[in-house]
Amino acid sequence: MNAAIIGLPQSGKSAVFAAITGKVPDHHASPEPHRAVSHIPEPRLKYLADLVRPKKVTEETIEFVDVPGCSLDAPKGQEEWRHVLPTVRLAQVLVVVVRAFDNPAVPPYRGRIDPAADFAEMWDELIFADLETVTNRIDKVEKALKKPSKTHDAEKHELALLTRCREALESNAPLSTVITTDEERKLFSSFAFLTELPIVCVLNVSDDKVTTTPPLVLPHVAASMVLSAEIEAELNALEPEERTAFLEDLGLPEPARARLIHTCHQAGGMITFFTMNAEEARAWSLPRGHTALEAAAKVHTDLARGFIRAETISYDELVAHTDMKGAKAAGKVRKEGKTYVVRDGDILQILSSS
Numbered sequence: 292m293n294a295a296i297i298g299l300p301q302s303g304k305s306a307v308f309a310a311i312t313g314k315v316p317d318h319h320a321s322p323e324p325h326r327a328v329s330h331i332p333e334p335r336l337k338y339l340a341d342l343v344r345p346k347k348v349t350e351e352t353i354e355f356v357d358v359p360g361c362s363l364d365a366p367k368g369q370e371e372w373r374h375v376l377p378t379v380r381l382a383q384v385l386v387v388v389v390r391a392f393d394n395p396a397v398p399p400y401r402g403r404i405d406p407a408a409d410f411a412e413m414w415d416e417l418i419f420a421d422l423e424t425v426t427n428r429i430d431k432v433e434k435a436l437k438k439p440s441k442t443h444d445a446e447k448h449e450l451a452l453l454t455r456c457r458e459a460l461e462s463n464a465p466l467s468t469v470i471t472t473d474e475e476r477k478l479f480s481s482f483a484f485l486t487e488l489p490i491v492c493v494l495n496v497s498d499d500k501v502t503t504t505p506p507l508v509l510p511h512v513a514a515s516m517v518l519s520a521e522i523e524a525e526l527n528a529l530e531p532e533e534r535t536a537f538l539e540d541l542g543l544p545e546p547a548r549a550r551l552i553h554t555c556h557q558a559g560g561m562i563t564f565f566t567m568n569a570e571e572a573r574a575w576s577l578p579r580g581h582t583a584l585e586a587a588a589k590v591h592t593d594l595a596r597g598f599i600r601a602e603t604i605s606y607d608e609l610v611a612h613t614d615m616k617g618a619k620a621a622g623k624v625r626k627e628g629k630t631y632v633v634r635d636g637d638i639l640q641i642l643s644s645s
């Protein structure tokens with residue numbers, strides 16, 4: 292899965308990207324979006340690997356895209372924003388970085404530090420981009436309805452939904468409030484609407500404010516968090532042993548990096564399940580609500596084709612019984628069929644005839 296980092300210029304997008312991925316993008320060298328893949332920190336996988344000591348341990352990954360900021364009130368900035376929009380549309384999650392940090396060396400965009408207003412400005416751009424797509428489509432469908440055709444029923448149905456989309460956007464509500472069924476999502480999937488995507492809002496604060504600043508409270512936002520990109524950069528530069536002491540000094544439980552990655556994964560509708568054997572212990576992402584059969588297909592198409600059952604135990608239950616042997620003896624390993632809805636933390640052993 293893939294998360295696009297967007298926000299106004301000088302909000303700290305590239306700094307956040309560097310904190311998460313360890314890669315420092317140089318937008319002076321290239322104004323294009325930068326991509327990097329991060330492993331999803333998964334302490335549960337380490338426990339499983341310690342149990343079976345496999346040849347290989349494979350973590351799940353997530354891709355982050357650092358999108359250059361655009362001065363939205365200038366024609367050139369609008370042009371740049373249009374240039375990066377197709378990349379943003381391809382994301383599964385939008386991370387909106389909002390500036391709250393003070394740095395005399397970096398004058399804030401528009402000369403103000405006003406997180407709520409900055410978020411609102413980004414939000415308006417997303418709404419506006421979708422409104423433009425919806426309005427253009429309405430024109431097309433209305434024209435089609437004026438011509439004789441056998442597809443008028445489908446067009447009328449689409450027009451009714453598009454009209455509701457326009458009404459929502461005009462009242463500043465995202466399309467995720469209108470497009471709610473699989474059928475509707477499929478009908479509009481080619482438009483890749485921005486306001487259908489879950490948003491994670493990241494408030495980038497000064498290092499001395501990180502424990503005292505509350506996250507922004509925002510409607511229609513999947514998650515809202517606070518971090519200091521400066522602290523994260525310092526953490527990344529330290530040796531692992533020094534990090535704990537540094538975090539303790541600051542009063543932080545963990546680096547924001549892990550929290551942000553997990554938040555994006557969850558906001559994107561993903562859960563994690565595990566497989567383990569002597570060869571490999573592995574974490575896998577699966578959309579929430581997907582079944583054991585879909586999980587099997589993710590691991591290998593053959594496993595899904597010959598699916599017999601999935602022997603399943605939750606991570607917590609396994610830990611409570613120390614290992615598989617203990618869990619089996621206690622009768623805690625369930626035999627689940629194709630339609631079983633996989634839960635976060637499930638460990639699956641999929642039995643298949645092929």
Ligand SMILES: Nc1nc2c(ncn2[C@@H]2O[C@H](COP(=O)(O)OP(=O)(O)O)[C@@H](O)[C@H]2O)c(=O)[nH]1
Pocket residue numbers: 298299300301302303304305306307360392393394397495496497498519520521522
């Ligand atoms: N003091 C401080 N400076 C920051 C912080 N985050 C970013 N900066 C600085 O602000 C400038 C703009 O940050 P950058 O990540 O390039 O912003 P972008 O335009 O949104 O990608 C850079 O010089 C950063 O070093 C922060 O948390 N604290």
Ligand SMILES: [Mg+2]
Pocket residue numbers: 304305306318358359360
């Ligand atoms: Mg940047």
